Amino acid sequence: MADTPVPVTVLTGYLGAGKTTLLNRILSENHGKKFAVVINEFGELGVDNDLVVDADEEVFEMNNGCICCTVRGDLIRIIGGLMKRKGKFDGIIVETTGLADPAPVAQTFFADEDVKRATKLDAIVTVVDAKHLFARLDDSKEAQEQIAFADIIVLNKIDLVTPEEADAVERRIRGINPYAEIRRATKSDVPIEAVIGRDAFNLERILERDPEFLSGEDDHTHDDAVMSLSFEASRPLDPEKFNAWISDLLQKKGQDLLRTKGILSYANDDRRFAFQAVHMIADGDYIGNWKDGDPRRSKIVFIGRDLNRPQLRRGFEACQVPA
Amino acid sequence: MAGVTEADFLLAQRGTTQELGGWVVAAIFDRAGVLGFALADGTVRIGDITAEAHDGAILSACADAKGGFLTGGDDGRLVHTAPDGTVTEVAKFGSKWVDHVAAHESGIRAASVGKLAHVLDGTGKVLKSLPHPSSVGGLAFDAKGKRLAASHYGGASLWFVAAKEDKPKVLEWKGSHHAIAFSPDGTHVVTAMQETALHGWRLADGQHMRMSGYPGKTHSIAFTSRGRWLATSGAESVVLWPFFGGGPMGKAPTELAGGDEVLCSAVACHPQHEVVAAGFGDGLVLMAEVASGKVVPVAPPRGSAITSLAWNATGTRLAFGTEAGLAGFVDLSKR
Incomplete structure (x- = not known):
């Protein structure tokens, strides 16, 4: 059926x-x-x-x-x-x-x-x-x-x-x-x-909506335990490195990560890779090609508790292929 | 079943099918051998008769204690349907679903509603309502009708039906348990779990039996007539666990009729011989002899998963039903 x-x-x-x-x-x-x-x-x-x-x-x-x-x-x-x-x-x-x-x-x-x-x-x-x-x-x-x-x-x-x-x-x-x-x-x-x-x-719609104040970095003025962080990478990612990093992160930090979403540009690949997770349960797939002329920037968003910004940023950026 | 033509299936020579138009929850032979199909549209079909048993869906069904069919529905009712199609309400449990039913020829019936398993007599009187720590996932009487087993989160509970004081023997195992079965001799209880595995307990000493390795969830489990094998769905073959010679602990299961890369969705064991009927996700039905592994094709794959299989008591008829509402049976008696 x-x-x-x-x-x-x-x-x-x-x-x-x-x-x-x-x-x-x-x-x-x-x-x-x-x-x-x-x-x-x-x-x-x-x-x-x-x-x-x-x-x-x-x-x-x-x-x-x-x-x-x-x-x-x-x-x-x-x-x-x-x-x-x-x-x-x-x-x-x-x-x-x-x-x-x-x-x-x-x-x-x-x-x-x-x-x-x-x-x-x-x-x-x-x-x-x-x-x-x-x-x-x-x-x-x-x-x-x-x-x-x-x-x-x-x-x-x-x-x-x-x-x-x-x-x-x-x-x-x-x-x-x-x-x-x-x-x-x-x-x-x-x-x-x-x-x-x-x-x-739907993976195709992940991060379709950009927050209105993306430029305004830290809007985290109250001390709510739950916050969101987003990172961008300008160089393509090494899929193996990213997988290893995100798997490890979700395994160790999954309890605090409520939702994770990302659109990724892998090296030597014209397709966009979409990724999402609810706590430790992750799901990802290719969702069609990058549009010609659009910047191929990988983006990842974490919503969760006790998020360490520098550590997450370093981790994500280290997934990029060498410059 | 590559290379098998339509004509090779027993259905072509010895079978009958019907399009019933609703999800077949259960194919059932009653105690006298009358075949009925319980459908998710709330009806029980017996030949040309359509009995309007429930206002809503039938969630589970079995042969009733003394003939006819017993069904539980999402209308909160437990209903008896006679072979002539007469419908009688046995009990009503408010707005909650009647998730599971069981009956024994001694005249006793059981129906689970949320966390409670109600035990009823032949007249429909609720004799006792047995509480469980979470919703009941499955119900089974032992072969004698003396004990009732109910699966739930964290294991299963075993109750003596006639006990003056209701205190269950609790079989613990972490996780959520649904389908449940007693071995025919009453010495073992087995459940299918949320985590694509089975768990069993040897009742004499509480020995645990872990049976895992399934690619899918097991929904259907059945012991062969003398209890030597436990047949299970949930894999791309019929997986049989040996319950003899010290098994199933430390023994590999036997796999029959594999190779089509379609998950087995239902099993039913022949009432006398070590023969298993199996239905698959694509609608294929076959029979396999355990000892020889010989496979006989019964019904060709028509695309919709087999939800239920049933043998009559003498093992001369095998009935099946699908998600899409195709139902049928084959007659295996000597001609």
């Missing part, structure tokens, strides 16, 4: 940020699409949909010697069940609990072969409350991780803050994750196309 993978959108966000409102908005909008919805708490706000699966979050360690490789066992089971009804829905939306670490959810889509075959992670959407985000970031590791993992951030309840406050919140988000797209919203009113069908984990 020619299997088209079913897209999965992961919806995260702190309790009260407006996740369920966004979910209901997606479901009720007149788009002609059917979604299977996996939720983890039947909250006070009901979810209006034909196919709602009530899941108990069960985070499992994969018994493969990789300590940070955790997956959601319940999701593996539920997606297995849903796949038997393939064709009855166009996509799956997974809503996590407010306190959830998004890593096990994301890793499930790379670590389990059945899930990997049947589905593709479309995007991680994080809903944050503009009014309370500062407090959340100060007291919660999960709130930072939810932002770090996000492809799209819905900056909700924007009507409750002043324009200056909104800008400050946005700056703080950018300090953690400059690569996510931020959508300001009131009552989670973002267009459905902004959150569904994004294909954000």
Whole structure:
């Protein structure tokens, strides 16, 4: 059977940020699409949909010697069940609990072969409350991780803050994750196309979005434990050296590296190599040639905790072929 | 199966197929030998009869204790379907999925819902609800129907069905366990794991058995009739582990019917002989004799993976079903 993978959108966000409102908005909008919805708490706000699966979050360690490789066992089971009804829905939306670490959810889509075959992670959407985000970031590791993992951030309840406050919140988000797209919203009113069908984990689209302030280096003004670093290399990379370096790095530092993305130019190769990792789980492939005239610069981005800038820079630059 | 023509498959001479239009969750012969197919569209098909058993998908199915079919669905219901297509709700468990079911001819049934394994009698009364540390990944009764084994994260739990006080014998092994089977003599329990490996326990002394090396996840495991071999899916051949002569510890498995570079997706052992039926990811079905390694082609690959295989009790009929909804059987009785 020619299997088209079913897209999965992961919806995260702190309790009260407006996740369920966004979910209901997606479901009720007149788009002609059917979604299977996996939720983890039947909250006070009901979810209006034909196919709602009530899941108990069960985070499992994969018994493969990789300590940070955790997956959601319940999701593996539920997606297995849903796949038997393939064709009855166009996509799956997974809503996590407010306190959830998004890593096990994301890793499930790379670590389990059945899930990997049947589905593709479309995007991680994080809903944050503009009014309370500062407090959340100060007291919660999960709130930072939810932002770090996000492809799209819905900056909700924007009507409750002043324009200056909104800008400050946005700056703080950018300090953690400059690569996510931020959508300001009131009552989670973002267009459905902004959150569904994004294909954000497609290697072809990695780093397609340049952060708006790439030149402005250190925007890390707050002391959030989670930060992002990006590096560029002007000379082509030696693939063997890069592989050895990144494998070693992910092995040793994978627990602190939440997301890693890169577009690489290998020596004597006209093709672009795209690379991404969620903690230690990495995925990479060639994604077509460099455009004529475009500078062939390799670029890598790390979002994580306790990142040593000089060390990472030296490591990356040492992968270049000799000048 | 290069070089084999369509006409060489038993299906052409001795078989019947049907397009059922839904994922075949299980092909089942009931206790009287009636063939039924449980589908993910919520129906049980028996010949020309379509029984609307569930409002939603059937997640697991087995032959019911005293005839007919027992199914668990994502509508939270446990349902009995009689051979004439009459549907009876056995139990309802709210909005949670009924993930796994099992039944024994003595009249006892089991159904798992999340972390709980419910044990029910013939009338559908819940006799006990057994808790597990995580969601149950698979259920199996031993051959006598005295013990129930449930797999989960971190191992498996063994319960005496009739015990006054429910305290499980916990078989521990790190990782997530799903498909589970008792050896026919009840001395061993084996599970298939998330990590493309199997794990077994010798119950007498808790001896661990690690069976690994699979390129894919094993979904289907079955002991041969006298328990000498454990047949497994998950490799590009039928992998059989020897449960005799000190095995499977330190013994290499036997591999049958390999060579097509397609993963085996389902296995079923003949009820009397050491013959294994195997289905593959491309829809191929074959039978292999363990001793000689001789392979008989049953159904040609039609593209959709075999999800389920079943023998009738006398071993004269073999049924199969696929993801795409093709179902069929071959009649092997002497003509």
